[in-house]
Amino acid sequence: KRNMSGSKFEYVKKYELPDPLMLGTFIVFRLDGHSFHRFSDEHNFTKPNDKRALELMDHAAKALMEEYPDIILAFGESDEYSFLLRKSTSLYNRRQAKIVSTLTSLFTSNYVFHWPRYFPDTQLRYPPSFDGRIVLYPTEREIKDYFAWRQADTHINNLYNTTFWALVQQGGQTTTEAHATLRGTVSKDKNEILFSRFGINYNIIEPRYRKGSIFVRTEIPEELLSSQTQTQEEDSEKSPNLQLEEERRPELEESTGNSETTTKSSKKK
Ligand code: ATP
Ligand code: ATP
Numbered sequence: 716k717r718n719m720s721g722s723k724f725e726y727v728k729k730y731e732l733p734d735p736l737m738l739g740t741f742i743v744f745r746l747d748g749h750s751f752h753r754f755s756d757e758h759n760f761t762k763p764n765d766k767r768a769l770e771l772m773d774h775a776a777k778a779l780m781e782e783y784p785d786i787i788l789a790f791g792e793s794d795e796y797s798f799l800l801r802k803s804t805s806l807y808n809r810r811q812a813k814i815v816s817t818l819t820s821l822f823t824s825n826y827v828f829h830w831p832r833y834f835p836d837t838q839l840r841y842p843p844s845f846d847g848r849i850v851l852y853p854t855e856r857e858i859k860d861y862f863a864w865r866q867a868d869t870h871i872n873n874l875y876n877t878t879f880w881a882l883v884q885q886g887g888q889t890t891t892e893a894h895a896t897l898r899g900t901v902s903k904d905k906n907e908i909l910f911s912r913f914g915i916n917y918n919i920i921e922p923r924y925r926k927g928s929i930f931v932r933t934e935i936p937e938e939l940l941s942s943q944t945q946t947q948e949e950d951s952e953k954s955p956n957l958q959l960e961e962e963r964r965p966e967l968e969e970s971t972g973n974s975e976t977t978t979k980s981s982k983k984k
């Protein structure tokens with residue numbers, strides 16, 4: 716017998732399983748460049764930190780936030796970006812595969828689309844790709860710790876990479892030698908190598924390299940809204956006025972137990 720709604724083949728649809736994300740949880744979506752060790756090499760990224768590449772990542776992240784109002788915060792470092800969605804989001808009915816695939820795809824296409832603007836002198840040699848995943852968190856505590864974790868990772872990686880490339884570029888070591896020099900060292904040792912051998916004060920290295928990039932969606936306070944027509948004010952009540960605020964250099968106080976990752980100030984766009 717044939718299914719009323721389609722062909723005799725339609726039954727295959729029933730093999731598709733639902734994948735809803737639990738209600739009442741925070742959704743964190745993270746993507747990461749696939750094999751960017753190779754990608755950065757083949758596209759001659761400046762080591763340890765290519766600013767153009769980081770700015771391109773930021774651009775793609777912002778494009779995602781502009782397309783998806785339910786993203787309320789983003790944190791980026793290296794070839795990765797994390798996005799926090801509102802707890803109450805009903806984006807794609809909270810279907811996991813739909814959210815992960817669509818957001819990863821839009822980020823990737825933005826990365827490629829805007830590549831020439833950040834790398835005017837470097838042709839893309841092959842199409843880059845990103846992996847994506849979602850993790851659910853029950854409370855704000857885990858969310859703060861999640862972003863503190865990513866930012867601590869930024870710091871650890873950057874201190875290592877900065878010292879590594881100083882040993883190679885200024886110290887004349889091979890990459891193998893530099894790895895060997897750094898084996899078993901702790902942060903204090905790396906700071907010492909940087910300062911005594913290369914005159915580099917790690918603490919004054921550009922904050923975005925040490926701490927990553929953050930975008931926070933903020934509501935524009937009522938009093939800051941310029942005089943508008945009645946109609947616009949009514950519209951703005953239905954969907955609250957939001958703007959993207961770019962914030963850099965969020966101070967992370969790892970040791971004090973203060974895991975606030977979105978300390979105010981810094982430059983705005
Ligand atoms: P995977 O596919 O498992 O993610 P990967 O090669 O991308 O592998 P990651 O751990 O994600 O490994 O590390 C990304 C690498 O890309 C860094 O180690 C660094 O070599 C390079 N990279 C990413 N962004 C930059 C940048 N802005 N400047 C210089 N190098 C970068
Ligand atoms: P969703 O985001 O849910 O997938 P959708 O608008 O992409 O929504 P689909 O069911 O995927 O809906 O259908 C894709 C639609 O895109 C088709 O119905 C058709 O209108 C259009 N489309 C796709 N490919 C072509 C094509 N090669 N020529 C003309 N139209 C196309």
Ligand code: MG
Pocket residue numbers: 747
């Ligand atoms: Mg990895």
Ligand code: MG
Pocket residue numbers: 747748749750751752794
């Ligand atoms: Mg990667």
Ligand code: MG
Pocket residue numbers: 747748793794795
């Ligand atoms: Mg990575």
Ligand code: MG
Pocket residue numbers: none
């Ligand atoms: Mg479609």
